[in-house]
Amino acid sequence: MAEQSATREEIKNALIVALDVPSYEDASAIVSELGDAVSFYKIGLELLFDGGLRLAHELRDAGKLVFLDMKLLDIGNTVEKAVRNIARLGVNYLTIHAVDGKTLRAAKEGKGASELKLLGVTVLTSLTKEDLAEQGISESPQELVLRRARMAHTIGIDGVIASGLEARAIREAVGSDFTIITPGIRPVGSAANDQARAMTPRDAILAGANHLVVGRPVLNAPDRKMAALAIQDEIRDAFSTLKQ
Numbered sequence: 001m002a003e004q005s006a007t008r009e010e011i012k013n014a015l016i017v018a019l020d021v022p023s024y025e026d027a028s029a030i031v032s033e034l035g036d037a038v039s040f041y042k043i044g045l046e047l048l049f050d051g052g053l054r055l056a057h058e059l060r061d062a063g064k065l066v067f068l069d070m071k072l073l074d075i076g077n078t079v080e081k082a083v084r085n086i087a088r089l090g091v092n093y094l095t096i097h098a099v100d101g102k103t104l105r106a107a108k109e110g111k112g113a114s115e116l117k118l119l120g121v122t123v124l125t126s127l128t129k130e131d132l133a134e135q136g137i138s139e140s141p142q143e144l145v146l147r148r149a150r151m152a153h154t155i156g157i158d159g160v161i162a163s164g165l166e167a168r169a170i171r172e173a174v175g176s177d178f179t180i181i182t183p184g185i186r187p188v189g190s191a192a193n194d195q196a197r198a199m200t201p202r203d204a205i206l207a208g209a210n211h212l213v214v215g216r217p218v219l220n221a222p223d224r225k226m227a228a229l230a231i232q233d234e235i236r237d238a239f240s241t242l243k244q
Contacts, residue, residue: 006239009039014205014235015228016067016181018042018215024051030224031059037225037232040065042213056091066091067181067213071121073097076106083110083118093117093181095161098148104155117179120152120160125184142166146173153178164199164207171208182209187217187231201231205238 006014017038019027027047031038041059043052043066056066068091072079079096086094087110096107098120107118122145123132129140137144145166150173152160159179162170167180182204201212214231221227 006236011232011236011239012037012039013065014211015201015232016040016042016065016211016213017218017228018044018069018183018213019047019052019055020044020215021219022046022050024055027051027055028058030219031055031064033224034218034228035225037228039063040067040211042067042069042215044069045071053089056089060090065093067093067095069095071095071097072107073099073103076102079103080106080110083107083116084112087111087114087116091116093119095119095121096157097121098152098157098160101151101155104152104157108156117158119179119181120148120157122148122152122160122162122166125163142169146170149174159210161213164204164209167204167207167209179211180209181211181213183213185212185214185217185231187214187227187234201234202238202241205235206241 015038017034019030019041021027021030041064043056056068059066068086072082083094094116096103096118098104104120111118123141127141132139132141132144145162146169149160149162149170153174159181160170161181161183163184164182167182170180185199185201185204187201204212218224218227
């Protein structure tokens with residue numbers, strides 16, 4: 001990416017719009033409103049139970065990229081079988097919690113030879129050092145993210161979910177052949193809401209993120225398409241800076 005100008009498709013694919021809404025009807029309306037401006041969507045737990053899988057099939061059939069944010073965490077046998085079934089859906093990405101090697105290895109086994117990409121969730125971007133301390137974890141969010149990212153990379157997981165604040169350290173630790181997807185993205189002037197470790201689109205790309213997950217700054221905008229295009233402008237600017 002740093003050696004040549006990013007294509008329009010690459011810029012579009014770098015933005016993942018999070019369909020964090022309560023119903024299939026709401027999500028379908030958003031997808032329709034965004035039209036060709038957005039090519040990549042995240043479906044999470046909220047939408048999953050109100051037509052989320054139906055929408056995933058429709059998005060896939062329409063040529064869109066689909067990211068199922070399931071954050072799987074269970075005994076290995078259950079994770080393996082769940083991933084095997086999810087791989088049959090034909091979606092592009094799936095999240096699992098990167099808390100231990102058994103869970104990650106089970107997910108990789110379930111993925112098999114499918115084209116599904118597995119992403120390890122390192123530390124939720126809403127969590128602070130104090131939150132981790134409540135869990136009995138003495139590491140800072142940055143230290144824990146880096147440790148879990150290294151573990152995921154060693155096991156052969158395709159990438160991780162991590163704050164843009166940790167993206168640079170991850171990239172330096174594991175190299176370029178590893179996907180970093182960054183949530184908690186807030187364009188300049190946006191409210192942080194419940195994101196404790198937020199970053200602007202431009203800064204996240206410059207730090208090493210491949211894709212950015214954006215929800216409320218697009219979903220709550222008066223003109224959603226214009227909001228998405230403005231974020232893509234920030235992404236384009238970051239790619240141009242990397243080229244220099």
